[in-house]
Amino acid sequence: MAKDYDFKAIEKKWQNYWYKGNIFEVTEDPNKEKFYSLIEFPYPSGSGLHVGHIRAFSSMEVISRKKRLQQYNVLFPIGYDAFGLPTENYAIKTKQHPRKVTDSNIKKFEEQLKSIGYSFCWDRTVDTTDPSYYKWTQWIFIQLFKKGLAYKSKTTVNFCPECKVVLANEESQNGVCDRCGSEVIQKEKDVWFLKIRDYAETLLSGLSTVNFPERIKTEQENWIGKSTGAEVTFQIISGDDQHPVVVYTTRPDTIYGATFLVLSPEHPIIHAIEENIQNLPEILDYQDKARHKKEFERVQLSKEKTGIILKGIKAINPLTNKEIPVFVADYVMMDYGTGAIMAVPAHDKRDWDFAKAFGLPIIEVIKSDVDVQKEPYVEKNDKGIMVNSPLINGLPVPEAISKMIHEMEILGVGKPKTDYKMKDWAFNRQRYWGEPIPIVNCKKCGQVPIPEEQLPLLLPEMKDFSPTDDASSPLSKCSDWVNTVCPICGGPATRETDTMPQWAGSSWYFLRYMSPKDDNFAVNPEAYSYWGQVDWYNGGMEHVTRHLIYSRFWNQFLYDIGVVTNKEPYARRSAQGLILGADGEKMSKSRGNVVNPDDVLKDYGADVLRTFILFIGDYEKPAPWSPDGIKGCQRFLSRYWALQDILKPDKYVDNSDLNLDLLIKKVDGDYENCKFNTAIAFLMTALNTIFSRGCVTKKEINTISLLLNPVAPHITSELFSIINDGAMIDKAVFPKYNPDKLVMDSVEIPVQIMGKLRGKVVIQTGSDEESVMATVKEQGLLDGKTVLKVIYVKDRIINIIAK
């Protein structure tokens, strides 16, 4: 009998072999095919690794180890996305420097990751807060600035009074701060933006060139929110003057049904025509109220339409030349389209609600069975036919749209227009622990990027980097650093005191891994030409509309300026599901259902933890942690260990019950498709077969060891070396299956009579219908019935229709 498996000692032994020997480090080797597998690098929080990380990393860990055994040159790097608020807040609270906090957190993460046995290329570790890294984050910002893709503009921003930081729209959904959950308020500020909207089209079209799950593509498409339509100019009559107001519509074909115009409360035209607005005080009051409603409130209170007519003001429908009333209403948003709409109540729910509330005319322009006076008819299938629309009567909607746009162009009142929901990326934060924005403000020269040879622009050393109450950056308190000279004219100038958002460093880290120590390039061109695209990137669904879009944007920009040669950074993307607490709820400290991986490691060891996290369920779906379930994986691995006790020379073993070729095909294929749970289930079944047979061959142990090695590398390394006189499993080759040997000689198939299961017969593989029927009769399954019809699916099933 083999000794009990001492996971503590054996896991330590192999980790030493891997990490001291640096065996996962790779160099560009043109003779070997490369494989670049990437995980989302962690934020090194003080609480350390959680089980969610382990699920997220384990998929690419399995793929990386498997690809190495399959003789690929595998780049599987690790790093830390270490700028950010929690570290800074913790540093302030504990009166330490964030640098110190970050370093000790990173150290802890590294120890934990190594104790799980991950096969990262440790020599390539990057840290976004390292000046040698953020030098290049700043460099990319300067390139964006030089191309006019970084600009500063005054806007109202979402401000979290708790974190004292400006938030992007993505970080303040539903009007609450993403981080602390407190209510966001609106504040007027100068804000840096990156013109991601300029890349909306290529971000959209690029999706067709990559292998992302459909749900991820859909989410990104929705986020970008492309719509096509037209801009149409209405003239507003204000006293003796006419003012053009442009509306955006996706349905220019319905313009004959446009019976009123609605302006957003913020629309600038209101100020221009205010002398002719007879009920101006009422309007000003409404504007004021709208301003105090936060954006999310305007959205949430959408049930009731409010608005006020502009008395004394009219607009002209440019197609009918009829006068129509003009309203201001907060259901129209200033930041989408043009901030003004033509309302077509017959065919738009919101316009219809508004028209009903204000007693406005409703004119049907698309034929339907619906009485549009009673409910709006919203066209969905593009099959409607236009009515009451002189220029386009009788046309189906799609043709009506293009004809109408054409007519509008002739009349000079409209033109085609494409719009996007996605807004430019607010790119600054008023915090200390981030990359300083490398721009100097000079009274004479304006905004001047600091010369590239002066990068990195280091964060100044400060004693007190707590946030200010007035929403300006802590860096503004550091006057020595703020006051500088203009790189162009040499005159006095001041530095930008804001820092970049946390998304900055993570937008290009996958490139830095290729040449993490290069001083001359963000990414070394030679290294890039070898590693190129990330072959497979796994991460969370929560990053699909932020990090994944931002980093695609940066990569596309770097492609445009010739830094990289692939337009898309990631060839394939997968996403793991959440690990929930044992109660099926999201893990959280307040619920007390958090599983600490260190405890699991202590009780079961790394291999069991790794196996279980992959066996727990469908990789892409959420799965509750099961404290009992993990025991099944522990038993599985100890049964695997016990294989050595029943090892017999090949000639004494009848192994016709186990098809190794099929096993290889299933396991390999399941790994490639993220079906880790079923891959492990197949290996369990193989062990069940072997143990019920009672003996095992060396070939079987070796095949199973190699198949299982990516999941449980320690125990398989050990057993492989025991069985093979000290040979190293990482020098072995992953097994290949023989396609000719996938089918067994005989197969048992079900026999159905009248569609009901009535028995089973064992047949030679590939038998024809006659011989199967003969077997069926032989076994008396027909019971003297008359056969009317037989449906036989080869090697699968036979169904007999009989009386």
Add this chain to the structure above:
RNA sequence: GCGAAAGUGGCGGAAUUGGCAGACGCGCUGGACUUAGGAUCCAGUGAGGAUAACUCAUAGGGGUUCAAGUCCCCUCUUUCGCACCA
């Protein structure tokens, strides 16, 4: 409201894409070995039925088919994403 995905034993989940529903694991029941069992091994385990034949079972209802968890129609539920987007 719009869009997407999903609903299978006590639980996590399988099902070669229309072909034996419940693989694999947990849990549970009985047994063996044990001073002991939160160790290990063996057997059983969807429900009903005399533990037999058989019948019923994949959210509910209808349909297509020799054959439906899988395809079609309707209803319900859940999760996720987007949301006064013009």
